[in-house]
Structures are given as structure tokens and as C-alpha cells.
Amino acid sequence: MERKKASDFPQELLNLFDLYVHGGMSRREFLNGAQRFAVAGASAASLFEMLRPNYAWAIQIAPNDARIRTETVVVPSPKGNGSISGYLALPANDDKLPAVLVIHENRGLNPYIEDVARRLAVANFIAFAPDGLTSVGGYPGDDEKGLALFQKVDQGKMKEDFLAAAAWLKSRPDCTGKLGAIGFCFGGGMVNALAVEMGADLSAAVPFYGLQPSAADAGRIKAPINAQYGELDSRITPGWPAFDAALTKAGVPHEGHIYKGANHGFHNDTTPRYDEAAAKEAWGRALDWFNKYLRG
Known part of the structure; x- marks a missing residue:
């Protein structure tokens, strides 16, 4: 998957994901909230996949x-x-x-x-x-x-x-x-x-x-x-x-x-x-x- 930057997403969506990450909402609640940021070619589910960790990127050593x-x-x-x-x-x-x-x-x-x-x-x-x-x-x-x-x-x-x-x-x-x-x-x-x-x-x-x-x-x-x-x-x-x-x-x-x-x-x-x-x-x-x- 292509590496995205924070600037590729609305700050409100990043804040919503932060709330999910820290247990403030369920995955389903995040997806419901992210729906309004979904655009052509990017569903709420795909936004979730873009935001979640890709540990292959972490290997520096x-x-x-x-x-x-x-x-x-x-x-x-x-x-x-x-x-x-x-x-x-x-x-x-x-x-x-x-x-x-x-x-x-x-x-x-x-x-x-x-x-x-x-x-x-x-x-x-x-x-x-x-x-x-x-x-x-x-x-x-x-x-x-x-x-x-x-x-x-x-x-x-x-x-x-x-x-x-x-x-x-x-x-x-x-x-x-x-x-x-x-x-x-x-x-x-x-x-x-x-x-x-x-x-x-x-x-x-x-x-x-x-x-x-x-x-x-x-x-x-x-x-x-x-x-x-x-x-x-x-x-x-x-x-x-x-x-x-x-x-x-x-x-x-x-x-x-x-x-x-x-x-x-x-x-x-x-x-x-x-x-x-x-x-x-x-x-x-x-x-x-x-x-x-x-x-x-």
C-alpha cells in the first residue's frame, strides 16, 4: 500500500482515528464517523486501512x-x-x-x-x-x-x-x-x-x-x-x-x-x-x- 502522509487526510479524521486508537470509540463507531470523509474511490473502510499501522515500514534496523x-x-x-x-x-x-x-x-x-x-x-x-x-x-x-x-x-x-x-x-x-x-x-x-x-x-x-x-x-x-x-x-x-x-x-x-x-x-x-x-x-x-x- 502506498505510504500516505497526515496532510493527505482532514485533521478532523485524524482526530477521530486518535480517539479510536485510544479506546474512545469502537471500530464500527469510527467507520460511521469516517463515512462523511469518504470520497470517490475511498470508502470509510479503506480510510481505516490507510490510517492503521503497516509494520513493514518500521524496519530501520x-x-x-x-x-x-x-x-x-x-x-x-x-x-x-x-x-x-x-x-x-x-x-x-x-x-x-x-x-x-x-x-x-x-x-x-x-x-x-x-x-x-x-x-x-x-x-x-x-x-x-x-x-x-x-x-x-x-x-x-x-x-x-x-x-x-x-x-x-x-x-x-x-x-x-x-x-x-x-x-x-x-x-x-x-x-x-x-x-x-x-x-x-x-x-x-x-x-x-x-x-x-x-x-x-x-x-x-x-x-x-x-x-x-x-x-x-x-x-x-x-x-x-x-x-x-x-x-x-x-x-x-x-x-x-x-x-x-x-x-x-x-x-x-x-x-x-x-x-x-x-x-x-x-x-x-x-x-x-x-x-x-x-x-x-x-x-x-x-x-x-x-x-x-x-x-x-
């Missing part, structure tokens, strides 16, 4: 790239769901390195997030991408099924699973003890939540369009935060000023970047919401942030 090693690892999570499985990607060398936890969107550990982990490994970090759907069988290979499973998992226990994954990653013998976290959408919000819970045990955090914590919770954060937002993301981006103020009050080193004309999900290169310029700039900032705070 091949799984068998000679620069890295990958494996599936199961981490104990006694306070969560018992255990959590994840995708470990690390450089082919045996150097002791800082680590980065990669947290997925609200569909589970899909191929895009695995590729993000490989991109971090190529950048000389140990990357671990846990699957919050482990307790219900793991990412099912289909996003709609993934969302349905996601809604069945106890969110408190899922957070404990991610905390267990973070502790395991930080304590690996090949890790320097410096741990960062990056996440997207749900994962961005979870990165903020982990920063609240982990305090100084987290050395740096880069949430992409993640739900912000309350001012009181933000006051518990110690990890330097570099937050990334899309200008057109009317659901998440308006929360940045209050988060900015709370981090300033807490004395936390932080930056916030709002990318002009970018939508929620602009880093995900499997959908039309992908904004190449914004994604590359934001990724560069993420790597600079981790290099600054994890390698010192």
Missing part, C-alpha cells in the same frame, strides 16, 4: 544486523503479574554500557517498538522493550486484538511489571547502573509514572506524547526529563505547561519540545501520522539526552 544481538527474556515480577517477557537488544560488543527501557503504546510490544530497541542498540545502549501484555499471552500480532487484550490487564500490576523490568535491566552485570527510559503514547505516560516511582534510580527519561503526572507526583521526580509533543495533539500537549512548571519547582533538569504541525504518534513510522522531520529531530534529542545523562 534489521533483526539480524551484525552490529547487534537480540533475544527474548522473561523477567520475574512478583508484585505484578508474576513475570514479564520482553525484547532485549544490545550491541555486539561486550562493553559495559548504560541501558534504556523502551515502553510501547497501548497495543503491546509490536514490531515498531522492537525496532526502536534495535535503534538504541546501534547507538550503543543496552535496550529492553518489555511487553505489558505478557500476562494475557503477549502482543497478538494484530493491533485491534492488542487493544482488546490491553484493556483486560490490571493497570496497577502492569506498572509493577515495568518497574520489575527496569530494576532487572539496571542490575544487569553488563549495565553501568545508569538507566534511562523512553516511551510512546501510553508508554510516554508510563515513563512519567516510572520517573515518579523510581526517583533517583532512573537517570534520564524521554516521554513521547505521554500523559503527564499531577503536580504533586511531578515533585517526586529526580530523573532529567526531555518531553516530546506534537502541536496538533489536543489531547496530551496542553498538559505540558503545568508539567513544565512542576518540574521547574522541583528543580528537575528538563526540556519540552512541541513540533509544529505534528500529530500525536508522529514518531511512529508505520502510520500516516508519522512526521519524518519531527521524528528525526526528536530522536536526535532523545539520543543526546541519554548520552548526556547516562554516560557521565
Whole structure:
């Protein structure tokens, strides 16, 4: 299928799809709403297919790239769901390195997030991408099924699973003890939540369009935060000023970047919401942030 851009669709349709993606409406309700945007040759159903992820587009680093090693690892999570499985990607060398936890969107550990982990490994970090759907069988290979499973998992226990994954990653013998976290959408919000819970045990955090914590919770954060937002993301981006103020009050080193004309999900290169310029700039900032705070 031809790759489309966000500019190929009315913003109202993109906002409607965002509502569907985040569980605010069913597929049928989205299709009913999208009907008014259907034109000759493009039914509501075909618009849905154009907007949904195409994971073949996400492969920037091949799984068998000679620069890295990958494996599936199961981490104990006694306070969560018992255990959590994840995708470990690390450089082919045996150097002791800082680590980065990669947290997925609200569909589970899909191929895009695995590729993000490989991109971090190529950048000389140990990357671990846990699957919050482990307790219900793991990412099912289909996003709609993934969302349905996601809604069945106890969110408190899922957070404990991610905390267990973070502790395991930080304590690996090949890790320097410096741990960062990056996440997207749900994962961005979870990165903020982990920063609240982990305090100084987290050395740096880069949430992409993640739900912000309350001012009181933000006051518990110690990890330097570099937050990334899309200008057109009317659901998440308006929360940045209050988060900015709370981090300033807490004395936390932080930056916030709002990318002009970018939508929620602009880093995900499997959908039309992908904004190449914004994604590359934001990724560069993420790597600079981790290099600054994890390698010192």
C-alpha cells in the first residue's frame, strides 16, 4: 500500500482515528464517523486501512544486523503479574554500557517498538522493550486484538511489571547502573509514572506524547526529563505547561519540545501520522539526552 502522509487526510479524521486508537470509540463507531470523509474511490473502510499501522515500514534496523544481538527474556515480577517477557537488544560488543527501557503504546510490544530497541542498540545502549501484555499471552500480532487484550490487564500490576523490568535491566552485570527510559503514547505516560516511582534510580527519561503526572507526583521526580509533543495533539500537549512548571519547582533538569504541525504518534513510522522531520529531530534529542545523562 502506498505510504500516505497526515496532510493527505482532514485533521478532523485524524482526530477521530486518535480517539479510536485510544479506546474512545469502537471500530464500527469510527467507520460511521469516517463515512462523511469518504470520497470517490475511498470508502470509510479503506480510510481505516490507510490510517492503521503497516509494520513493514518500521524496519530501520534489521533483526539480524551484525552490529547487534537480540533475544527474548522473561523477567520475574512478583508484585505484578508474576513475570514479564520482553525484547532485549544490545550491541555486539561486550562493553559495559548504560541501558534504556523502551515502553510501547497501548497495543503491546509490536514490531515498531522492537525496532526502536534495535535503534538504541546501534547507538550503543543496552535496550529492553518489555511487553505489558505478557500476562494475557503477549502482543497478538494484530493491533485491534492488542487493544482488546490491553484493556483486560490490571493497570496497577502492569506498572509493577515495568518497574520489575527496569530494576532487572539496571542490575544487569553488563549495565553501568545508569538507566534511562523512553516511551510512546501510553508508554510516554508510563515513563512519567516510572520517573515518579523510581526517583533517583532512573537517570534520564524521554516521554513521547505521554500523559503527564499531577503536580504533586511531578515533585517526586529526580530523573532529567526531555518531553516530546506534537502541536496538533489536543489531547496530551496542553498538559505540558503545568508539567513544565512542576518540574521547574522541583528543580528537575528538563526540556519540552512541541513540533509544529505534528500529530500525536508522529514518531511512529508505520502510520500516516508519522512526521519524518519531527521524528528525526526528536530522536536526535532523545539520543543526546541519554548520552548526556547516562554516560557521565
